[in-house]
Amino acid sequence: MSPDILDEAMEIWFGPQHVSAHGWATKLTLVGDYVVECDPNAGYFHRSAEKVLEYKNFRQGSLVLERMCMLEAFLAEYPYVAAVEKIAELEVPERAKIMRTIMMEMSRLHSIQFWWGQFNAELGFFTMALWPWVDREYSLDAFEELTGSRHTVSYSTPGGVKYDFTDKVLKQLDRAIKRFEDRLPKFRDMQMGSPTFRARTKGIGQYTVKQGLKWGLSGPPIKACGVPMDLRKDAPDPNLAYNMCDWEVPITENPDHPGESDALDRMEQRFKEAETSVQIIKQLLPQLPEGPIIDPKARAKANRLPEGEAYARVEGTRGITSLWLKTQDKAQTAYRAKIRGPCIASYYALKDLVPGAKFADFIVIFGSLDPYPGWWDR
Amino acid sequence: MQFDFFTWLAGIPDWIYGILQWIYHLIMGIFFWAWGVIEWLWASVFAPESFMFLFRAVLFPGLIFVVLTLIWAVWFTRKLWGRIQDRRGPVHMGKYGGLQLFADAIKLIAKENIIPDNAKRWMFRFLPGLLLVVVLLPFCFIPWDFDYWFIADLSVSLVLVFAFLTAVPVVALLAGWVSGSKYSLIGGFRAANNQFAAEIPMIISSVGPAILAGSLSLMGIAQAQTSVWFAVLLPINLATFLVAAIASVGIFPFDAPVADSEIIFGWRTEFTGIYFTLTYFAEFAEQMLYSALIVALFLGGPVGLPFLPGAVNFIIKFIITFFFFVLVSSSFQRLRQDQIVHYCWKYLLPLALLNVVIAMLAIVYLPGIAALLPLGGP
DSSP, rough: OHHHHHOOOOEEEEEESSSOOOOOOEEEEEETTTEEEEEEEEOTTOHHHHHHHSSBBTTTTHHHHHHOOGGHHHHHHHHHHHHHHHTTTTOOOOOHHHHHHHHHHHHHHHHHHHHHHHHHHTTOHHHHHHHHHHHHHHHHHHHHHHHHSSSSOOOOETEESOOOOOOHHHHHHHHHHHHHHHHHHHHHHHTTTOOOHHHTTTTOOOOOOHHHHTHHHHHHHHHTTTTOOHHHHHSOTSSSGGGGSOOOOOOOTTTTTTEEEEEHHHHHHHHHHHHEEEEEEEGGGGGOSSSSSSSSTHHTTTBOOOOOOOOOOOOOOSEEEEEEEEEEETBBBBEEEEEEHHHHHHTTTTTHHHHBBHHHHHHHHHHHOOOOHHHHHO | OOOHHHHHHHHHHHHHHHHHHHHHHHHHHHHHHHHHHHHHHHHHHHHSSHHHHHHHHHHHSSSHHHHHHHHHHHHHHHHHHHHHTTOOOOOSSGGTTTHHHHHHHHHHHHHHHOOOTTTTTTHHHHHHEEEEEEEGGGGGGSSSSSSSSOOOOOHHHHHHHHHHHHHHHHHHHHHHHHHTOOHHHHHHHHHHHHHHHHHHHHHHHHHHHHHHHHHHSSHHHHTTTTSSOHHHHHHHHHHHHHHHHHHHHHHHHHHHHHHHOOOOGGGGTTTHHHHHHHHHHHHHHHHHHHHHHHHHHHHHHOOSOTSOHHHHHHHHHHHHHHHHHHHHHHHSSSOOOOHHHIIIIIIIIHHHHHHHHHHHHHHHOHHHHHHTTTTEEE
């Protein structure tokens, strides 16, 4: 890049007061209509969660985690719970395992529905933004019936789950899934069949799987390249029920550019992710055994943990969410907790991904990676 | 000359007479001036034909009617958008939310006007008003009815209307320029880009009706459609005109100038309070103007059901056309600005030309069609 091009450049702060930038700010350098430099900045959404975790006891900690990303609250709180279970060596009842998995997949479904609407709103199609959000209300109704809260659910707890499924919850889960399945063909047609959507997303934000792994991406952005990298299959958690049902890792392979993904592929991948979630839920719901939902001694055991450290991770909606927990002997709170959200990778991937794109495509690239600011400002 | 007392004494009556005369002329002057004013008022305002002209210009097809239609159009758009998007639209103020716009307008007018430091203050205050005036003026050439219920009929009114409409994006560009914000500037250039893309297909589309009617006056074009609507002879031109009109107004899906997820609110970013209200109204007024133009150019103007007054026919068709504006604007993802130029020049322009050529060939080789037009058949 010759320096005289940059003389004409215009610097633009995309955020933090931008309508699309909810808690983040990126400095863009524009030459004409092209972005030549992209500088993602973190720090506008900081809530010092890791420090807060050092002051919370082991049953309260998951409440902090789920506030990292309220859209996938069931998934976000799980790494902390799993880490505590590892250190305390707790046994989880069979029923609780399946219930956890069902709710985690519901959370994934609901998060994808939200992203779907948000991405369409960013593309200027507000009709398609509001339609998935209506369906999402059905999932939220079930969450509210189950836990009393729509977003901050605090459902998993060391040794099991907090609330049992009632008939009404099961009915509402069925209703949410049925609604989703009814509307899916129409949505797929409206989304993938829309010429304007294809025009806006085809070939936008394209990267190879090698680049993606170098940036540290995981989850749908990698699976959209055709690589079945999924923790649910690769490293099944013993306290979850993913191996009790039959499913395939959803991948998107585009014959035009094998091993690469653009924004269109990532949309297709989100469709498949949601379908897989529904598939898993529908298989797990009939398998629910009778029994306790929590180990009766778990409360006492999780009160004070022995000295140790544990690393737990889960395949979230946006990628691998992991947490490292270190405890002191007989202490009521953690010594140190380190969260690794999936979105810090996808946010800083913009630095390499965006230059060369048009300014109007910046928000498309950003939206297709689905970064949530809560995950990079901890 | 020596002072002579008696001569002075004899002059006093003359002097008094002069003063009386002066007062008389003053009073009569004022009286005749007032009389003249009254006569002029009578001749130009209160004489029946003049009064009715003013009535038309100000009340029925004129300003008040247009402003009321504008308020209806905003309500209609919001309500229809709500229905399309699985929600209700405004419901709280008045019956069916009919008073919502008044509430919004009062709120916006009562708000503080913030003018940025970098803005050119005088132009910043002046441009929104100018924009609304420029958009409202062409309504005086709309042929609401063939006789009596129209305001003005000019032999070149079609050209004049386009001349006014070309000024709209210039005002937008200026508004972006004087706002002193980078987002506004980008939005202003995008508005100019939209007009650059859409104007030529739009004017070519309106050439067809003008040729068939043998007139550049909107009234003449409407009158030429008494036996056959030009929508029958020029269906492609109707479609290209509609699309180009939507692109020119800059609503969805051609809303790159005010793309809220990309450039906040484009050239309107810095406008607050009453200035924002004016630009918001101007957008709807422009849509209404294009709807009225489509009715006059393609859908027969006041021609329609014979037992209804012409103006009522016109308004029914106007509402249907406006419905299409709302429908299209809620059904697509936003196009990028280079794609807008691409679509308008690569698809709309040849199609518009093609239809004109086909219509001409039809006139030459199908004498039955020419007989329906003012050209006359063999």
